[in-house]
Amino acid sequence: xxxxxxxxxxxxxxxxxxxxxxxxxxxxxxxxxxxxxxxxxxxxxxxxxxxxxxxxxxxxxxxxxxxxxxxxxxxxxxxxxxxxxxxxxxxxxxxxxxxxxxxxxxxxxxxxxxxxxxxxxxxxxxxxxxxxxxxxxxxxxxxxxxxxxxxxxxxxxxxxxxxxxxxxxxxxxxxxxxxxxxxxxxxxxxxxxxxxxxxxxxxxxxxxxxxxxxxxxxxxxxxxxxxxxxxxxxxxxxxxxxxxxxxxxxxxxxxxxxxxxxxxxxxxxxxxxxxxxxxxxxxxxxxxxxxxxxxxxxxxxxxxxxxxxxxxxxxxxxxxxxxxxxxxxxxxxxxxxxxxxxxxxxxxxxxxxxxxxxxxxxx
Amino acid sequence: xxxxxxxxxxxxxxxxxxxxxxxxxxxxxxxxxxxxxxxxxxxxxxxxxxxxxxxxxxxxxxxxxxxxxxxxxxxxxxxxxxxxxxxxxxxxxxxxxxxxxxxxxxxxxxxxxxxxxxxxxxxxxxxxxxxxxxxxxxxxxxxxxxxxxxxxxxxxxxxxxxxxx
Numbered sequence: 001x002x003x004x005x006x007x008x009x010x011x012x013x014x015x016x017x018x019x020x021x022x023x024x025x026x027x028x029x030x031x032x033x034x035x036x037x038x039x040x041x042x043x044x045x046x047x048x049x050x051x052x053x054x055x056x057x058x059x060x061x062x063x064x065x066x067x068x069x070x071x072x073x074x075x076x077x078x079x080x081x082x083x084x085x086x087x088x089x090x091x092x093x094x095x096x097x098x099x100x101x102x103x104x105x106x107x108x109x110x111x112x113x114x115x116x117x118x119x120x121x122x123x124x125x126x127x128x129x130x131x132x133x134x135x136x137x138x139x140x141x142x143x144x145x146x147x148x149x150x151x152x153x154x155x156x157x158x159x160x161x162x163x164x165x166x167x168x169x170x171x172x173x174x175x176x177x178x179x180x181x182x183x184x185x186x187x188x189x190x191x192x193x194x195x196x197x198x199x200x201x202x203x204x205x206x207x208x209x210x211x212x213x214x215x216x217x218x219x220x221x222x223x224x225x226x227x228x229x230x231x232x233x234x235x236x237x238x239x240x241x242x243x244x245x246x247x248x249x250x251x252x253x254x255x256x257x258x259x260x261x262x263x264x265x266x267x268x269x270x271x272x273x274x275x276x277x278x279x280x281x282x283x284x285x286x287x288x289x290x291x292x293x294x295x296x297x298x299x300x301x302x303x304x305x306x307x308x309x310x311x312x313x314x315x316x317x318x319x320x321x322x323x324x325x326x327x328x329x330x331x332x333x334x335x336x337x338x339x340x341x342x343x344x345x346x347x348x349x350x351x352x353x354x355x356x357x358x359x360x361x362x363x
Numbered sequence: 364x365x366x367x368x369x370x371x372x373x374x375x376x377x378x379x380x381x382x383x384x385x386x387x388x389x390x391x392x393x394x395x396x397x398x399x400x401x402x403x404x405x406x407x408x409x410x411x412x413x414x415x416x417x418x419x420x421x422x423x424x425x426x427x428x429x430x431x432x433x434x435x436x437x438x439x440x441x442x443x444x445x446x447x448x449x450x451x452x453x454x455x456x457x458x459x460x461x462x463x464x465x466x467x468x469x470x471x472x473x474x475x476x477x478x479x480x481x482x483x484x485x486x487x488x489x490x491x492x493x494x495x496x497x498x499x500x501x502x503x504x505x506x507x508x509x510x511x512x513x514x515x516x517x518x519x520x521x522x523x524x525x526x527x528x
Contacts, residue, residue: 108466136501138497140497142494163483171493253472255476256402258433259436260434260437260446264439270436275387276461282406283405287432295413295417296415327383328383336404337408341370341372344390349399350364
């Protein structure tokens with residue numbers, strides 16, 4: 001049965017609001033190809049209202065002692081544990097990675113929430129008595145204000161709510177998250193849990209936007225810093241633009257990790273490690289390992305093992321616990337990856353002429 | 364000769380014909396001229412580059428403009444150590460295919476995999492979200508004579524000879 005796509009909201013100042021935009025982006029269930037939700041391209045005014053909500057919430061939140069602030073994080077950790085299955089299901093349904101991969105994506109939220117519970121210790125400063133005769137200096141670490149977090153689609157829980165949010169808010173800042181438009185629902189559910197954990201209104205705000213409106217986050221004078229994960233091209237632009245506007249920036253971008261495979265390696269275990277490293281999360285990890293550099297003397301043996309193990313990987317819907325590899329996140333990205341395979345062929349690779357297995361690769 | 368030895372395009376997943384599926388692919392004998400072996404694809408596509416030895420392999424890896432992670436599979440401690448020291452990547456795996464450090468460390472990509480100074484998570488994460496403020500204080504005794512004179516540096520220098528005025 002087809003579900004009616006859900007019209008998603010944005011959150012500013014603790015309130016979930018309907019966007020006034022007439023532009024919406026399709027969110028898929030990549031396992032079936034159905035559109036399951038529509039994410040608003042929030043208007044410039046709505047993005048500005050989210051920043052304003054973060055600014056309004058900042059003074060009181062920053063003034064709350066760190067040991068009180070982290071009480072919210074302790075409660076959040078318990079809520080994530082309690083809602084683990086539900087969050088895992090939302091995540092694998094919208095992103096397409098398999099059940100265990102999705103569960104790990106959610107648990108990685110708690111990994112940083114737990115670390116950030118140590119902020120009362122981690123952010124305390126240092127001091128020197130009698131640094132010159134009769135003079136003492138104390139150094140404090142202070143929060144800055146509103147941060148912007150611009151999240152990618154490949155880790156819908158871990159990146160916005162693990163990498164970007166816990167340390168940001170535990171240290172007393174507030175944040176406007178721009179959730180990935182293709183996979184915003186996990187992020188939205190996690191924000192509801194933050195609210196349930198007792199987070200004051202406006203400490204975390206969440207929008208989905210097109211690129212034009214996201215640009216406001218890079219230039220607005222009330223945004224003090226930008227944390228970004230995505231492509232190298234966009235990351236370079238964000239670094240340059242936000243820095244030119246006086247903000248601190250961390251922009252994590254593309255990779256092409258290589259593994260060097262030496263002749264004395266444990267062959268089978270190594271081959272299994274390689275399969276996991278390039279096929280895990282359907283290859284959509286910035287720490288995936290899509291290239292191996294192999295000593296020629298063992299290359300044929302390694303390839304034979306890889307072919308064998310790759311054949312054991314079953315394709316299927318993300319939320320089926322038996323699935324070895326889920327689908328690609330959406331149709332556009334499937335085309336992008338498929339085009340790259342064709343490009344490899346165009347660059348001189350002969351094509352295999354093997355027969356086609358059901359649910360698997362041509363070998 | 365480069366070859367697509369496993370072609371994962373257009374797989375059939377019975378019952379889920381409209382899903383966005385792609386099975387794993389493997390290119391063998393990928394050369395440094397081929398962009399498929401250099402650029403991010405973000406899908407289940409493996410490129411195999413064949414080399415004579417450790418040195419040739421390391422040189423190929425360090426020629427990449429990206430430097431998030433790098434991995435070595437070996438039982439040889441000498442090569443593993445040499446690799447950790449000389450690889451350009453910011454996160455290194457020794458027999459670990461996905462060497463993502465836990466959140467108590469941080470995600471430390473290098474080269475064009477990262478723009479900025481302070482990485483996410485770990486102590487860098489704490490510093491990224493905080494700014495330092497230094498407060499310097501001196502307190503005067505009740506006896507005006509004992510307050511001393513105001514020097515041009517007002518006490519905020521440590522190396523001036525005491526008798527130099």
